[in-house]
Amino acid sequence: MEELGSSRALSKFEFAVQMTCEKCAHAVKNVLQDVKGVKEFSINMDSKSVLVETTLLAEEVHRLLETTGRKAVLKGMGTIKSKNLGAAVAMMSGEGPIQGVVRFIQASENTCIIEGTLDGLSPGLHGIHVHEFGDISNGCESCGEHYNPHRNSHGGPGEDNRHVGDLGNIFAEDNGRASFRLVDERLKVYEIIGRSLVVDEREDDLGHGGHQLSKTTGNSGRRLACGIIARSAGLFENNKQLCTCDGITIWEERNYPIAGPGRNTQLQSPPANL
Known part of the structure; x- marks a missing residue:
């Protein structure tokens, strides 16, 4: 079976699944047990919950669970560690039909997983960055500049000289959907809660283009969509019914x-x- 996910870094997702009997639990087991990218999972009928350790997107696991005919709701996210190191979410919206959700999971002290889905984008690459302010009172223009506490030049993931908020590019398919999973060694969830995430009009040149904006913004054009980064429930932290x-x-x-x-x-x- 083809692997759906796109990174080896593991995360855990806690789903509430509308299970009423052992037959329901068996159906959930059947859809998860042979999927590449799903390392382990557990099903708890008492709490009607399914815990999945995976490299897949939350959206991909959610879609698998609902192929059983049962409704599923993401309740919490975290890592294989016993201690939750932080999780956050940004509800994205912007020009025209652009909307989506991006989630952040602090997998370890030096690893942050960023995953999300956005619809309504033009096909191709779009720059994505954490910005310094969680202010969308004037749309994406009030989000400030890229989050850059060390006053570095603009760059790309994996480079030493980059803004902390420089996350590179995401790719939108012909239908306008971008589904992505990034792993970053500089970003810390606890430092970005209350800031914002912005997706740009064009591809980010990662500071390597000849344009004068390359070293500051990546010359990626207008800001198309944004959302405030807010704290999200970690594993077993959401008991809401x-x-x-x-x-x-x-x-x-x-x-x-x-x-x-x-x-x-x-x-x-x-x-x-x-």
Whole structure:
């Protein structure tokens, strides 16, 4: 079977899965046990949870789980370590239809896993960077410059002389979707919570182009989408079963937008697939 994930660094995802009997658990086991990129998994019927140790994207594991016909919700993420070193998430939005989710997991003191999916991009490469401010009051323009605490020149992943926030490029397919998994040795989750993540119009030249902007921004054009980086639940830190503000279960919440007017509007009439 083809391996879906794109990095050897392992992370763990905790999913709530709508399992009601042993037959459900057996179905989950069948879809996970022979997948390359899934190292280990465990199923707990009492808590209706599935813990997956993997190199796959959370989106890929989520899709596998839901091929069983059961709803699944990501509840927490972390690493193979017993101690959670930090996790964060950025809800991305921008020009036109661009939207998506990017997650950060501190796998070790020197390894941060960044994974996400964005839709609505033009096909090809797009620069992606952590910026210094978690301010989107004026769209992506108020996010400040690249996060660069050491005052280095712009560069790319794996280079010594780079902004800490320089994460390189992500690739959007012809359908406008970019699904990616990056592993970075400079980024620390605890340093970037409250800052922002920005995706740019064009490919980042990683500081190696001849343009005058190469050493500062990578000459990657306008800022297309951004999101504030917020702390996310680590493994076993999210016991939520009911959203107290809306009175809906996690299974219902899965079908609604995270926030905004669309959430309240849709809550008035349940989705057809419930």
